[in-house]
Amino acid sequence: MFLPLLYSVPSPRAKLLIPLVVWMALQLLAAAVTAAAPVALPGCPEACGGVTVPYPFGFRQGCFHPGFNLTCDETHHPPKLFLGDGVEVDEISLAGGTVRVQSRISTFSGSTSYMNLTRPVKPSINSSGLWSGGLTSTGMQLAVSTEHNVFAAVGCNFIAYLAVNPGGSEYVSACAALCDNSFPAPEDTSCSGVGCCRTSIAQGLPAYVVKFKDLGQTDDSLYTHNVSAFIVDREWFNGVNVGAMQSQKFHFGTNDPFGHRPKVTSVPTVLEWWLDSQRDDDLILFVPNSGWRCISLNSFAVGMSGAINCNCSEGYEGNPYFAHGCQDIDECLQPDVYKCLHGTCINMPGTYRCSAKKSIISLPGLITVIAISAGLGLLFSILGVSKITNKLKQRRAKKLRQKFFKKNHGLLLQQLISSNKDVAERTRIFSLEELDEATNKFDHNRILGGGGHGMVYKGILSDQHVVAIKKAKIAVQREIDQFINEVVILSQTNHRNVVKLFGCCLETEVPLLVYEFISNGTLSFYLHGQSENPLSWKDRLRIALETARAIAYLHSAASISVYHRDIKCANVLLTDTLAAKVSDFGASRSIAIDQTGILTAVQGTYGYLDPEYYYTSRLTEKSDVYSFGVILAELLTRLTPVFSSHSSEVTSLASHFVSLIRENRLSDILDTQIVDEGGADDAEAVARLTEACLSLKGEERPTMRQVETTLEDVLNSKVNLSSQITRVNQNASNDHSYKGTNAGEGTRLYSLEKEFIQSSEIPR
The missing domain is CATH 3.30.200.20 (Phosphorylase Kinase; domain 1)
Structure with a gap:
């Protein structure tokens, strides 16, 4: 309302104030009138309830691409959007190529069962269900997003497998949930393996089979019934209070027996969608020597041939899937009021430019002085406000740092x-x-x-x-x-x-x-084919000895006894001279002098975890000895702790190594480089030491000080193969052989360890 009034005043003094005031007012007003680019075809609705529905999706005839039809149920208030077999849609993203849906939860009882995440089936030993994101008859290309989702399971003392087919012959993810006599705290949101487990999804597919197996550790029915599994949006699940859901025997998908909590029937899941470039000829065009491009001008394709998404080019916004869907953004109407402070903003296709500002003819005398003074006053005011703001920010940052320091x-x-x-x-x-x-x-x-x-x-x-x-x-x-x-x-x-x-x-x-x-990386980097210069046998022996010295020091010579709890090749760093340095003590526990072990939540890494610690939750110094035994096996074989055998079966290096040693078949698994360097005799002594470290009973394993002494003798070529076992274990009980003579018990326990390695995920 004030702009015409200003322009109607012919006074030269008023004209001096007009340019700055008018320019700022126009910029602020223009920011509020920027038109939104279209997302649906002309004449088609752009939303259902609160969900935007961009093309190629749609729910009216002629408004969607074949296979991308949705359903808008207006009987709900507000209306709800569904796809496929009645799966509710929360959000559709063109730029991200994702659809966020509400995936149903199934609850199971018993020891073994299958489930269908979107169409629940009655639990049964022989039943199975295919999860396909709710689509059973449409031609839409969908798959579970491995980036946005996790596979989670809630319950006690069971293992949940995520498989590719009903036969379950190819697993892509697995996790184990354990419980003792107490539940997680009500504020617990970690889902770290106690009453709830979560893991990443290794392969994004449109369908999966979920299989359960009861660990059978207790007779309490509380721990073996009402287990659930689901594929869930990672960000949403990070805020779920799993501990509160576990309290009062409450589980996902079940009614609260005390009537305090509602039934949870679904969780958000993110699906990826794409266009099949071999079929959608009306959407994708092929231009010789330029690759794929999308139908709208000023757009580009993202993805591999055969499965792509489209985005608008920089400087454009809208929908790239139909003609003229990507429209130019008028940068001059954006709220960046300082874009062309020293000129006039001129919009151009995909960009903008600033034209030179015409100079104002200066007036003599008092008018010039007033104008300059006003400008300087405004400038100093802005600088003063900026300085005060910066001081306030610095003060807040200092208080925040002090708060974190105390916390x-x-x-x-x-x-x-x-x-x-x-x-x-x-x-x-x-x-x-x-x-x-x-x-x-x-x-x-x-x-x-x-x-x-x-x-x-x-x-x-x-x-x-x-x-x-x-x-x-x-x-x-x-x-x-x-x-x-x-x-x-x-x-x-x-x-x-x-x-x-x-x-x-x-x-x-x-x-x-x-x-x-530490500049030379990890021991794992050198052992498992990533380095062009493999370690010699002498270097491996020396690294093993130095690592054993460090662990023995932690156990018995440090000012406080420390159990590392995560000994593995990835935590052994190597210096420029290949000297070993044990690292990563985040999971370690300090132990009182008069204690021989403590009960604690199980932590560790695949292939290195002591089976006795896993089954009893009792952490002792012999748990580190077992993990070090796996490192010795890696040094002898250059195999990873968990590897695929010729039959494509996942195998534990520890159990496989011990089996071959007891059958006198060390040569079948020994690294050929060791034989070429003439280290077969030393290798046999180290192999016997490895077998002892990998004993399934902690009391039959040597201490790290005994391991250190034996490796010193091997390195100095003083070891006596016939007496080595007796000398190292001279303090062991006569009733417990160093090598573990109960073959039947060893076979049973190693089969349990193998099953654990293949199917569970231990929190780290």
Whole structure:
């Protein structure tokens, strides 16, 4: 309303104020009138209820591409959108190529059963169901998104398998859920294997079969009935209180016996959809020498030949699946009011340009002084507001860092450092600014490696010291506790073969750990075909000895006894001289002097986990001995801890190795490089030591100090094969042979271990 009034005043003084005021007003008004690009065909509805329905999807005749028809049920208030066999649709994404649906949950009882996630069937030993995302008759191309979903199961003492076909001959995922006499805490959302387990989906397919197997560990029916499994949206499931659902014997898909909670019948699942480029000729065109392109101008195809999605080009928005669906974005109407501060914004197809601004003829005298003063005043006001805002941000950031420091037990660590001179010399508390500068604000080019729990960055401190900085990906209490546990253990540990912890930063939500930089990677990298220079037999013996020394030190010579709980090749780092360094103490536990073991939740890694610890939950020093025995088997064979045999059956290296040793068939599995280097005699001695370490009864295994002594003798060529077993186990009971003579019991237990390796996932 005020713009015509300004233009109607002919005064030159008023004209001086018009350009800036008018320009700012036009930019703010234009931001509110940007037209939305169409997503459906002309004359077709674009939404059902609160769900946008873009073409090629549609629910009216002539509004969808063949095979992409949906149903809008207007009997609901608001209306609901369905696909296939009555599966409710929550969201359709053109850019991501996904459909988010409500997938039904099935509940099962008994020891073995199959399920259909979208069409529940009555549990039965011999029944099976095919899950296909709710589509049984349409031609839509759909598959489960391995990026957005996880396979989860809720219940007690069972294993859930995700298989490709009803016969279950090809598994793609598996997880195990265990329970003891207590349930998870009501606020527990980890689903880490106690009452609930979750795992990634290895292969995205349109259909799966889910198979259950009862572990049969207890007679309590509470632990063997009412188990459920489902494929669920990863982000949604991260916030589910599994502990609350487990309390009062409550499970997914079942009614609360106390009447306090509603029945949960479905969970969100993300499906990927695509166009079949061999069939959808009316949607996809082939242009010689240019590849595939989508039907709308200013669009491009994403994906491989035969299964693609389309997106609008940069500077355009809308629907690339029909003609003129991608429309130009008028950048001049965007809320970026400073886009052309020194000129006029002119929209162009896919972009914009700024024309030079005509200069204003300056007026002499007082008008010029007033204009300059007003401009400077406005500038200083903006700068002042910006400075105040920055100070407020810095103050809030400082308070947040102080909050995290206290939450991460920073005061306790400061007290430990101040009261212990040795710890103070080895451990330092870094500020966040120091590590930001050392890693160039955690630049992607500084990443050394990482996994599901975090990333490791290369850092250069102000004193030019090169370090490795470990940063967690997710901020959950379990990760924070593991980081703090590692700080406490390593700050009191000093051994040449244990990775050195320089310090930590406690000013972030999850602490940052600063280690010495180990440049040569992991032992796993050298053993399993990834390195062009395989390790010699002498180097392998020396690395085994150095690793044994580190573990023996942790067990019996450190200021506090420590059980590592995750000994594996990936946690043995190698320096430039191939010296071994044991790392990753996040899962470790410190033990009192008068204790020989503790009861704790099972943690470990496929193929390395002590079966006795798995079945009893009792962690002892012999659990690390078993894991080290698997490393010795890897050094002798260069096979992975879990591998596929000639019959395509998943095999445990530990059980396979012990079986061959007892049949005097070491040559069948021994690495040929060891024989070529003339190390067959030494290898036989190490193999016998490996067999002893892999004994299924912890009391029959040697201690790590005995293992260290034996490896020293082998390396120095002093070992006596006929007396080696007796000497190493000289303190063992006469009733328990070092080699484990109860062949029947050994076979039974190793078959149980094999079954566990093949079908369960242990939380790490």
